[in-house]
């Protein structure tokens with residue numbers, strides 16, 4: 146396949162989605178669609194289908210690298226995947242996750258690492274997990290021109306603190322903290338916030354208390370938008386069945402059937418046939 150960047154730009158009817166577009170969508174009551182991508186073709190299909198936001202999530206640690214958590218994903222790995230995705234994206238807002246420990250040590254290192262992501266990948270924004278504890282970092286990033294999406298609730302980079310993947314914000318104290326965190330992220334200049342696996346009633350409260358959009362994953366219908374891991378909604382991750390994932394395809398089963406048919410055809414000398422030969 147020719148390098149996409151060497152191809153002439155195609156004209157598209159849809160306007161490029163920006164961070165401002167998302168805020169306007171919230172104001173106008175237009176729901177935001179978001180999904181993840183880690184490679185060129187998936188990003189191209191998502192963009193052509195009209196998705197609003199493509200996230201190069203550190204969930205690639207799970208679905209691409211086969212790890213149990215996202216914690217071992219490195220900044221260089223995120224940059225590698227984001228560069229590939231960027232080649233395919235024309236309209237969607239491209240957001241890249243900053244991996245565990247790449248924005249936690251100090252402000253300088255956070256700015257340097259987020260700056261690397263923006264400069265080396267051409268992404269539109271970064272996503273960081275946490276509220277109050279990263280509000281200063283968010284403020285700094287926005288000040289230097291890096292748009293930030295926040296992420297609250299069941300933040301996977303904190304799994305070793307949580308010790309479990311159960312719903313967050315079910316007790317009043319944690320629910321209050323999530324509401325406070327969302328406000329602090331908004332005040333720090335974040336343009337949106339992901340709410341992961343929290344009660345729908347809490348997500349509704351958070352959504353109505355801030356002007357920036359909330360993007361839910363397992364957070365009910367009243368968020369301003371929804372995000373899923375693409376591999377989950379395509380039914381590629383057979384072993385993962387949380388209630389919040391709706392499977393729009395069953396690619397795992399379809400792929401295995403296709404592979405079995407191919408193997409059978411090769412063994413029985415049914416492939417290739419004459420028209421598939423030169």
Ligand code: KIV
Pocket residue numbers: 181200201202203204205242296339362372373374
């Ligand atoms: O890493 C990821 O894919 C995410 C989404 C699940 C929100 O953070």
